[in-house]
Amino acid sequence: MQVRVCLAVSLCGAAAAAPAALVSANGQVAALPSWDLQSSARVEGDVAALSKTGVDTSSWHKVNTPFCTLMGCLINSGVYNDTDLFFSDNLSRVDAKQFAVPWLYRHEFSLEPAPGKHFFLQTHGISSRADIYLNGKQVANKSQQAGSYAGHRYDVTDVAADSNAITIRVYPTDYNYDLAIGWVDWNPWPADNGTGVWRAVEIKQTGSVVLGPLRVATELSTPLGSQPATVKLKSRARNLEKTAITILASGYVTAVSGSEPVAWSKNITLQPGVTDVVLETTIQKPEIWWPRQWGGQPLYDANLTVTTNGSISDYASARFGFRTVTSKLNSYNDTTFYVNGEPFQVVGGGYAPDMFLRWDPKRLEKELKYTLDLGFNTIRLEGKNEHPGLYELADQLGLMIMAGWECCDKWEAWSYNDNLDILSLWTDADHAAANASMHHEAAMMQTHPSMLAYLIGSDFWPDENATTMYLNAFKSLDWQAPVICSASKRGFSPQTGPSGLKMDGPYDWVPPSYWFDTQGYQYGAAFGFGSELGAGVGTPDLSSLKKFLSKSDLEDLWKSPNKGLFHMSTATSTFHDRAIYNKGVWGRLGAPSSLEDYVQKSQMTDYEATRAQFEGFASMWNAQRPATGLIYWMLTSAFPSLHWNIWDYYLRPSGGYFGAKVGSRIEHVAYDYVRKSVTLINRSLNKSGKRTVEISIITTAGKGVYNSSVEATTAPNTSKNIVSLASPIAKIKDVVFVRLLLKDDKSAVLSRNVYWLTKDIDVLDWAKSDWYWTPVSKYSNFTGLNKLAAANVSVSVTKGSGTTVVELENKSAVPAFFVSLSLTDAKGEDVLPVTWSDNYVTLWPKEKLSLTVSVLEGGGVPSVVDVVGKNVARTSVRFE
Ligand SMILES: *[C@@H]1O[C@H](CO)[C@@H](O)[C@H](O)[C@H]1NC(C)=O
Ligand SMILES: *[C@@H]1O[C@H](CO)[C@@H](O)[C@H](O)[C@H]1NC(C)=O
Ligand SMILES: *[C@@H]1O[C@H](CO)[C@@H](O)[C@H](O)[C@H]1NC(C)=O
Ligand SMILES: *[C@@H]1O[C@H](CO)[C@@H](O)[C@H](O)[C@H]1NC(C)=O
Ligand SMILES: *[C@@H]1O[C@H](CO)[C@@H](O)[C@H](O)[C@H]1NC(C)=O
Ligand SMILES: *[C@@H]1O[C@H](CO)[C@@H](O)[C@H](O)[C@H]1NC(C)=O
Ligand SMILES: *[C@@H]1O[C@H](CO)[C@@H](O)[C@H](O)[C@H]1NC(C)=O
Ligand SMILES: *[C@@H]1O[C@H](CO)[C@@H](O)[C@H](O)[C@H]1NC(C)=O
Ligand SMILES: *[C@@H]1O[C@H](CO)[C@@H](O)[C@H](O)[C@H]1NC(C)=O
Ligand SMILES: *[C@@H]1O[C@H](CO)[C@@H](O)[C@H](O)[C@H]1NC(C)=O
Secondary structure: OOOOEOOOHHHHOOOOOOOOEOOOOOOOEEEOOOEEEEEHHHOOOOHHHHOOOOEOOOOOEEEOOOOEEHHHHHHHOOOOOHHHHHOOOHHHHOOOHHHOOOEEEEEEEEOOOOOOOEEEEEOOOOEOEEEEEEOOEEEEOOOOOEOOOOOOEEEOOOOOOOEEEEEEEEEOOOOOOOOOOOOOOOOOOOOOOOOEEOOOOEEEEEOOEEEOOOEEEEEOOOOOOOOOEEEEEEEEEEEOOOOOEEEEEEEEEEEOOOOOOEEEEEEEEEOOEEEEEEEEEEEOOOOEOOOHHHOOOOOEEEEEEEEEOOEEEEEEEEEEOEOOEEEEEOOOOOEEEEEOOEEEOEEEEEEOOOOOOOOOHHHHHHHHHHHHHOOOOEEEEOOOOOOHHHHHHHHHHOOEEEEEOOOOOHHHOOOOOOOHHHOOOOOHHHHHHHHHHHHHHHHHHOOOOOEEEEEOOOOOOOOHHHHHHHHHHHHHOOOOOOEEOOOOOOOOOOOOOOOOOEOOOOOOOOOHHHHHOHHHOOOOOOOEEEEEEOOOOOOOOHHHHHHHOOHHHHHHHHHOOOOEOOOOOOOOOOOOEOHHHHHHHHHHHOOOOOHHHHHHHHHHHHHHHHHHHHHHHHHOOOOOOOEEEEEEOOOOOOOOOOOOOOEOOOOOEOHHHHHHHHHOOOEEEEEEOOOOEEEEEEOOOOOOEEEEEEEEEEEOOOOEEEEEEEEEEEOOOEEEEEEEOHHHHHOOOOOEEEEEEEEOOOOOEEEEEEEEEOOOOOEEOHHHOOOOOOOEEEOOOOHHHHHOOOOOEEEEEEEOOOEEEEEEEEOOOOOEEEEEEEEEOOOOOEOOOEEEOOOOEEEOOOOEEEEEEEEOOOOOOOOEEEEEEOOEEEEEEEOO
C-alpha cells in the first residue's frame, strides 16, 4: 500500500491541539504507550520517511499496549483470537510466512525540547534485532539493537522535536542464529518466533547529567537485624557536557513501612563522560527480608537524585531488601543455598510465560499466589526473564527467583554443545549482544531480595570468553547473589567451579518409588539438587480439557494412548505423546472405561507422582547425601498443555497440584516407598517440640489391619525417619490405604496424608535409564481400586466471609476414595483461581473432614460445589 505523507495536519484529520508531552520534567521516564503495526511487505517507502510525523497509518493495525510480539499485537488488535488459536490444532494453521519479512512499529508523541534538556530513547530488548528511526533519522541499526534482552540507551537530544515519530523495523527471529526467547520442546513455537517490541520502549528526559540504573549494595552483620547495615547507592552518571560539572548527589533510603528514613548528600565534580557515583549510609536496625515460609518481607525504597545548579538533572530509584543469599558445594559437589545464613532447601517449579509473551501482571499475581499456596519457595526462569513486575511481586510475596539463560539454541552455541550442527558459533557481534543482555538483566534484578541465583547457562556452561564477560558484568553491577555456571553437571569453567546442580531427568512418567531409591543417585532421585525434573504429569481436569480439545481430541486421549498430540511437546519431541505415561496408567490402574474414567485415573496418577517427588526431596533433606533442592518441571505452561504444569492454563488446580501441595507442607509426615518407613518433615525455622503421628492401615473393604501412634520430637529445618512400617506392609494382600496424621502437642492436626499402596512397589529397570526416564519392568497392581464398593458421602457447605467451609462425612463402612471438589458459578463455569485447604481426599469409614476454600481476586462468585470420588457418585450442592 501507498504511504501518504500529509502535507498539512488537517489533511490527515489529526486533532489540532498538541497532545501533552510524553515526559516534561528531568528524571522522568515514560513508555511509548501504543503502536501502529504493519508488515514491511504491505508498506511502500523507506523507513526513514515513515518515521516522520504525519504519515497516514489509518490502515495499519492499532495496538493499545506499550509492548507486544507480532502475534501478541495481532491478538491485541483483533486479527487473531486466542480462544480460537488454542483450540485443537488451530495454532498450526497460522501463516508463518507473513513473519518471514520485517515488520514496522510506529508511534507519534510530543516532547518539549529546550536548551539544557537532554532526551534518551531506552530499549529493554527487541526480538531479535531492530533498526530504530526517529524523526527521519536512524538512531540504531540492527547490529547494535540485537538480542531479546539487550537494553540500550540512545541519546536522541539532537533529533527530539515538539512533535516526534518513531518507527522500529523488527527483523525475523531464528532461535538458532539469534539471542532470542525460544521454547525448545515446551510447546509449539509461535509462528512469529516471538519477534517484536516485547518490552517497553521508553523516552527519558534529563538535564546535564544522566544516571544509569540504581544499584544498592548492602552489607549486613550478624546477628541479622540487630547490627547496623551499610547501604551504598550507586549509579553510573554521565556528564553530557564538554566541561566538568559539580553536582549535588542526594541519597534517600526509607523503609516502605515509613521507619528510619535517611537522607544525605554530597557534592561531586564530574568530568565529561562516565563516573560511578556512590553514596553510602548506615541503617541502624535493618528489618530483614525472608522467604514467605520463614518470615516477613519488609522492603525499603532508595533514591539517588542528581542536582545541578539547584535543579534536578536526573534521579534513579529502586525498592530493595536486606537479606543475604549464598551457596556452597557440599562434599558431593551438590549446591546448597543459604538465605540469611540458614540452609535453604529449594522447593519450586520452572516458569513458562505466555507463548506470545503477553504480560498480564494480574494473572502472574494469581500464579505466584498459587505457588505460595503450594508451599513452594522458588521459581526458576530459564531464559524467560519477563518484566520488572515479576521481581517486584516476588519481593512482596516472599518467593525466591532463580533466573538464567536458556538452553538448546543460540544462547548455548559452544563448540562442545552436542547440537552444534544446527547452531552457529558466536561471532564478536553475538558476544557484544550477550554482554549487553547480561548487563541489562543483572541491572534489572540487582536490587531485588527475591534473587536466589543467576544461571549463566542451562544445559551447557558458557565457554571461557563468555564466562569472563558474564562474570565481569555481574561484578560491575554489584551483584549480590550466587552466579552458577549451568543447571547441569556436564562441565564448568574454572572461573566458576562446578554448578552443583544436576539435570539427569526424569521428564516423563516414573512411579512414586523412583524418588526414594538410592539406585537413582546418578539420575533424578531425591539426592542433590535437581534443576528440572518431574514425572511428566499435569493432566488438566475435564472442565479445562473441554475448553481446548475437540471431541475427537478428547477421544484420542483414552482411545489412542500412543498417539502424538498437539497439546503436548512439539511434534519432533520425545514428549509429543503420552505413551510412557499411559502405559503406567493402563499397567497400574487398568484400561480406562470412558473419558471420565481416564481423566480420573490421570488425576490419581498425577497426585501420586507429584506428592512422591516433593516428599522424596523433603524426606532426604538430611540424608547422607542430602537432597538440597528441586525445580519441578514445570510450574506453568505457555499454552493449554496436557503435561508439565502444576496447574493448567485456565488456572484450575487438579491432581498434580494437590499432590504437590500435600508434599510441600511446612510440617509434614510422609511415607518412604522404598524404606517402607515414615518421615517427619519440618520446613519451618521456628516450630519445634513434641509431635504425635497416628498411623492407620485399612483394606479396600474398610477393614482395619494396623493402627499405631508414634511420639516424636521435631526440630526446625530438618527431616528424619521415625518409624518403619515394613512389617505391616509385608502382610498386605491386595490394595490398602494408609493414613498418616501428624498432631501437635495440643492434638491439632498439622498434616493428614493418605496413600494407596500394594504389597510390591513398581520395579524400576535402572540399567535402562535414559535422559528422560527410567522404565518400569513390573507395575504395581492397583486394579482393586476399580472394585471399591460405593461410598456415601454427605456434603454440607457454610459460606463465611472470604472462605467457604465444606464438611464431608463418609457415612459408609468403606473408604471414600479420591474425592475431589470444585466450585462453579450460577452458570456452571469454574470459579478460578481458588485455594483449597486440601482436595482429592480419601476418607476413612465414618470419617468427617472439613475443607476450606477461598476464591482469589477475579475468581467470580461461587454458588455450587461439585463433589465426586472414585467410588463416590457425583453430587452438586448449591449454596447460594
Ligand atoms: C474470542 O473468541 C471467543 C470464542 O469464539 C469469544 O468468546 C471471545 O469473546 C473472543 N475474544 C475476543 C477478544 O474477541
Ligand atoms: C479454529 O480455527 C478456525 C479457522 O482456522 C476457526 O474457524 C474455528 O472457529 C476455530 N475453532 C475454534 C473452535 O475456535
Ligand atoms: C551500526 O551502528 C554501529 C554503532 O553506531 C556502527 O558501528 C555500525 O557501523 C553500524 N552498522 C551498520 C551496518 O550500519
Ligand atoms: C523460527 O525459528 C526457526 C528455527 O530457529 C526457523 O527455522 C524458522 O524459520 C523461524 N521462523 C520465522 C518465521 O522466522
Ligand atoms: C555543596 O556545595 C554547596 C555550594 O558550595 C554548598 O552550599 C553545600 O553545603 C554543599 N553540600 C554538601 C552536602 O556538601
Ligand atoms: C526520587 O527523587 C525524585 C527527586 O527528588 C522524586 O521526584 C521522586 O519522586 C523520588 N522517587 C521515589 C521513588 O522516591
Ligand atoms: C550552572 O550555573 C553556572 C552559572 O550560572 C553556569 O556557568 C553553568 O553552566 C551551570 N551549570 C550547569 C550544569 O547548568
Ligand atoms: C568435585 O568437583 C571437583 C572439581 O572442582 C573435583 O575435583 C572433585 O573430584 C569433585 N568431587 C566429587 C565428590 O565429585
Ligand atoms: C574470545 O574472544 C576474543 C575477542 O572477542 C576472540 O578473538 C576469540 O576468538 C574468542 N575465543 C573463543 C575461544 O571464542
Ligand atoms: C491384580 O489384582 C487383582 C485383585 O485386585 C487380581 O484380580 C488380578 O489378577 C491382578 N492382576 C495381575 C496382573 O496380577
